[in-house]
Amino acid sequence: xxxxxxxxxxxxxxxxxxxxxxxxxxxxxxxxxxxxxxxxxxxxxxxxxxxxxxxxxxxxxxxxxxxxxxxxxxxxxxxxxxxxxxxxxxxxxxxxxxxxxxxxxxxxxxxxxxxxxxxxxxxxxxxxxxxxxxxxxxxxxxxxxxxxxxxxxxxxxxxxxxxxxxxxxxxxxxxxxxxxxxxxxxxxxxxxxxxxxxxxxxxxxxxxxxxxxxxxxxxxxxxxxxxxxxxxxxxxxxxxxxxxxxxxxxxxxxxxxxxxxxxxxxxxxxxxxxxxxxxxxxxxxxxxxxxxxxxxxxxxxxxxxxxxxxxxxxxxxxxxxxxxxxxxxxxxxxxxxxxxxxxxxxxxxxxxxxxxxxxxxxxxxxxxxxxxxxxxxxxxxxxxxxxxxxxxxxxxxxxxxxxxxxxxxxxxxxxxxxxxxxxxxxxxxxxxxxxxx
Ligand SMILES: Cc1cc2nc3c(=O)[nH]c(=O)nc-3n(C[C@H](O)[C@H](O)[C@H](O)COP(=O)(O)O)c2cc1C
Ligand code: SF4
Numbered sequence: 001x002x003x004x005x006x007x008x009x010x011x012x013x014x015x016x017x018x019x020x021x022x023x024x025x026x027x028x029x030x031x032x033x034x035x036x037x038x039x040x041x042x043x044x045x046x047x048x049x050x051x052x053x054x055x056x057x058x059x060x061x062x063x064x065x066x067x068x069x070x071x072x073x074x075x076x077x078x079x080x081x082x083x084x085x086x087x088x089x090x091x092x093x094x095x096x097x098x099x100x101x102x103x104x105x106x107x108x109x110x111x112x113x114x115x116x117x118x119x120x121x122x123x124x125x126x127x128x129x130x131x132x133x134x135x136x137x138x139x140x141x142x143x144x145x146x147x148x149x150x151x152x153x154x155x156x157x158x159x160x161x162x163x164x165x166x167x168x169x170x171x172x173x174x175x176x177x178x179x180x181x182x183x184x185x186x187x188x189x190x191x192x193x194x195x196x197x198x199x200x201x202x203x204x205x206x207x208x209x210x211x212x213x214x215x216x217x218x219x220x221x222x223x224x225x226x227x228x229x230x231x232x233x234x235x236x237x238x239x240x241x242x243x244x245x246x247x248x249x250x251x252x253x254x255x256x257x258x259x260x261x262x263x264x265x266x267x268x269x270x271x272x273x274x275x276x277x278x279x280x281x282x283x284x285x286x287x288x289x290x291x292x293x294x295x296x297x298x299x300x301x302x303x304x305x306x307x308x309x310x311x312x313x314x315x316x317x318x319x320x321x322x323x324x325x326x327x328x329x330x331x332x333x334x335x336x337x338x339x340x341x342x343x344x345x346x347x348x349x350x351x352x353x354x355x356x357x358x359x360x361x362x363x364x365x366x367x368x369x370x371x372x373x374x375x376x377x378x379x380x381x382x383x384x385x386x387x388x389x390x391x392x393x394x395x396x397x398x399x400x401x402x403x404x405x406x407x408x409x410x411x412x413x414x415x416x417x418x419x420x421x422x423x424x425x426x427x428x429x430x431x432x433x434x435x436x437x
Pocket of ligand 1: 062
């Protein structure tokens, strides 16, 4: 791998990296100072964000500067407006935002304040996954420290800019990471996604203009303001710019969250960063960016990890959370676990998703336990095609259908062999629990 400069995780290894003193001693809040004291205009910041080509790190990869520019001009639309930071981080395999929140919370707060200034808003809500108690407590303490230092609240740094940052804790539902489910939940309602349009920039939190951004997306903002959009755009590949956090898990020797520039190959990440496949085995299959992406084969590890290259391979970057499986892995069992997750997390509003996820889980279960029926693979395929693409209110149904379609395409013969033999030769011993299908 070519040498590259890290910037996202540099502070996270310092002792007491979560404190204001350490953050400021390492250049923290200088970008906010530049914005407020130079001063930069909101339009100038949005222009830098657009120039950087930063794409959202929450899964969909939408250009951040463009998203911010969708917020209506307050001169024409004086309604209150909000930024909601998506820290729900529940996509299986994904655990990158947690590192930022626990180890460098002021980086996120500074990013929120700059984003708020750029979008001319005064209230930011950070929606943290319910299970992330440490992230929540660390951020809460950091916000209190920042408020005491005049960095959050009224007249930030003694200027005319005021901004509050509020925290909200989720209650353990994956669907509350979907941006409209998140907003419903923040409003105190059941986290049921809303049909789009209207989009959040026009009708968001409490019906007001709102931008929803992922933690890592916002964390990039102070760096872009300090060093310029052109600097970020100089890193990476044609349509994927900057460094990104790659969470790698599964059958590798050194799972973890690593900072990497777009342009590295998946094989470089597995072999040089994550210490190779464990026990000297081979890679059989892998998810590039969480379980909602299409599975790829072990032979596909030479693909570059960026939006375009993964799309060309029939998958996607998602949250850049690689899940690696060795050659002893049962695909039926993996898919059973994944399907059960989506079945459990479906909010139930759309029949394709509510019924489809339940059937996917049942069928993968019976294949994995030796009770598969001769036409099960065909049924899986037709079920998944009935669920996606974009046939439901939100993309959870797609998230269940996409890995299913890839498993059926790539590992059809393995699934059919389980059915033919009336057992899964690769299945590990089962630990049954109450509620299993
Ligand atoms: C079912 C589902 C769950 C999601 N969970 C998350 C999540 O936990 N965190 C996140 O940032 N985005 C999640 N997203 C994507 C968000 O809807 C949204 O695209 C993202 O927060 C936008 O931020 P970004 O533009 O900065 O990437 C999820 C989407 C879906 C369909
Ligand atoms: S696709 Fe599934 S999770 Fe999304 S709104 Fe419909 S039922 Fe709910």
